Amino acid sequence: MDALDILTDLDNVIPFFQAIFSADEHKVIGYEILGRYRTHNSIESLGPFFMDEGIPEEYKQEVDHVVLTKALDKAVELDKDVLLFINRDADLLMQDDGEVFLQMLLSYEEKGISLNRIVLEISERNYKGQSDHLDHLLIYYRTYGIKVAIDKMGSDSSYLDRIGELAPDILKIDLLALRSTSTSHTYQNVLYSLSMLARKIGATLLFENIEMVYQLQFAWKNGGRFYQGYYLHYPEEQFVDRHIRKTTLRNEFHEFISYEKKKLTGIFQLTESFQSHIQELLGKYRKYSTYEELLEFLTIELSDVAFRMYVCDEDGFQKSENIFKEDSDWILQSHYKNKNWSWRPYFLENIIRMRNEKKGILSDLYSDIETGETVRTYSFPLNSHDYLFIDLSYNFLDKMDVLLN
Numbered sequence: 001m002d003a004l005d006i007l008t009d010l011d012n013v014i015p016f017f018q019a020i021f022s023a024d025e026h027k028v029i030g031y032e033i034l035g036r037y038r039t040h041n042s043i044e045s046l047g048p049f050f051m052d053e054g055i056p057e058e059y060k061q062e063v064d065h066v067v068l069t070k071a072l073d074k075a076v077e078l079d080k081d082v083l084l085f086i087n088r089d090a091d092l093l094m095q096d097d098g099e100v101f102l103q104m105l106l107s108y109e110e111k112g113i114s115l116n117r118i119v120l121e122i123s124e125r126n127y128k129g130q131s132d133h134l135d136h137l138l139i140y141y142r143t144y145g146i147k148v149a150i151d152k153m154g155s156d157s158s159y160l161d162r163i164g165e166l167a168p169d170i171l172k173i174d175l176l177a178l179r180s181t182s183t184s185h186t187y188q189n190v191l192y193s194l195s196m197l198a199r200k201i202g203a204t205l206l207f208e209n210i211e212m213v214y215q216l217q218f219a220w221k222n223g224g225r226f227y228q229g230y231y232l233h234y235p236e237e238q239f240v241d242r243h244i245r246k247t248t249l250r251n252e253f254h255e256f257i258s259y260e261k262k263k264l265t266g267i268f269q270l271t272e273s274f275q276s277h278i279q280e281l282l283g284k285y286r287k288y289s290t291y292e293e294l295l296e297f298l299t300i301e302l303s304d305v306a307f308r309m310y311v312c313d314e315d316g317f318q319k320s321e322n323i324f325k326e327d328s329d330w331i332l333q334s335h336y337k338n339k340n341w342s343w344r345p346y347f348l349e350n351i352i353r354m355r356n357e358k359k360g361i362l363s364d365l366y367s368d369i370e371t372g373e374t375v376r377t378y379s380f381p382l383n384s385h386d387y388l389f390i391d392l393s394y395n396f397l398d399k400m401d402v403l404l405n
């Protein structure tokens with residue numbers, strides 16, 4: 001595809017629209033506008049044209065302009081709450097301080113496309129200018145109601161610092177890398193962290209490149225409110241019926257919810273059975289003179305369940321040695337005594353919960369710092385000031401089927 005062919009044939013430069021669906025209503029809430037070029041026998045993406053650094057910027061701006069004009073002309077007919085996601089390269093946008101783009105949007109405002117329906121997907125990939133200049137422009141745009149999205153999240157984590165500065169309205173997370181259930185746990189954890197960050201800064205999560213039901217489930221489970229991808233809708237020249245996926249999404253979400261509830265019920269039941277089991281064991285081994293002695297008693301009963309146990313007080317100071325299962329032997333590790341664990345996430349929250357409810361707690365899944373294994377910890381109030389911690393082995397959790405997040 002030659003750049004000049006395209007520039008001399010702007011009639012065949014057209015917008016395509018990819019629908020974006022919402023989790024709360026299962027309907028189309030917006031479209032991402034994508035540039036296409038119609039040849040005599042096919043439709044080609046203009047992606048390579050825009051990415052090509054050999055093509056002068058004014059050519060790209062012209063093509064951008066044509067795609068957007070045609071798209072907005074069409075979008076006039078849409079419901080007045082449908083969002084329009086527009087991709088813009090920061091470098092191209094800043095050429096004229098973003099004025100042409102803004103004036104164009106304003107000219108469509110009187111035709112019924114209010115600016116608070118515009119979501120600017122800003123790409124800083126080629127941006128060479130100062131980021132505070134760009135930030136000023138985005139702040140200015142926002143005074144008109146334009147929303148800002150950062151896309152391709154998940155494929156490039158270097159954006160993390162920029163997220164804090166831009167405080168985007170929408171974070172678009174790319175699920176391309178999540179193509180199979182075997183995708184590394186690490187990657188899933190990174191996405192989980194992004195979802196936590198989005199929650200903290202009040203950004204809406206949009207998961208894109210959803211191509212399989214598994215990715216949709218992942219997006220749903222990780223706080224995704226908006227979804228986009230071939231699994232839901234291929235980009236098209238026309239707008240679609242907003243309710244096109246309503247029934248299928250509803251049914252699929254029903255499956256996700258059932259599955260999740262079943263899993264959570266399993267975790268709840270395991271917590272309850274631990275509660276009675278540990279209570280019973282503490283009754284049985286009432287007579288101990290040191291916590292180490294108690295832990296040694298417990299290893300007799302919990303040998304296939306745990307790989308590490310210890311006792312902490314309510315401020316997180318370790319009151320016992322560690323008892324640790326090395327191969328098939330339990331060994332005491334004295335150097336852990338008196339260490340403080342109050343800095344660990346959720347530690348004090350969990351202590352307060354146990355103290356108030358007088359019940360044990362099963363933690364979420366996490367990677368053990370020392371063994372690297374995926375584990376959960378069961379903690380239990382021993383008395384009014386000390387708490388027993390039982391790190392559960394991977395094999396046991398696997399057998400109980402409560403390993404999944």
Ligand code: CA
Nearest residue numbers: 032087121151
């Ligand atoms: Ca995009």
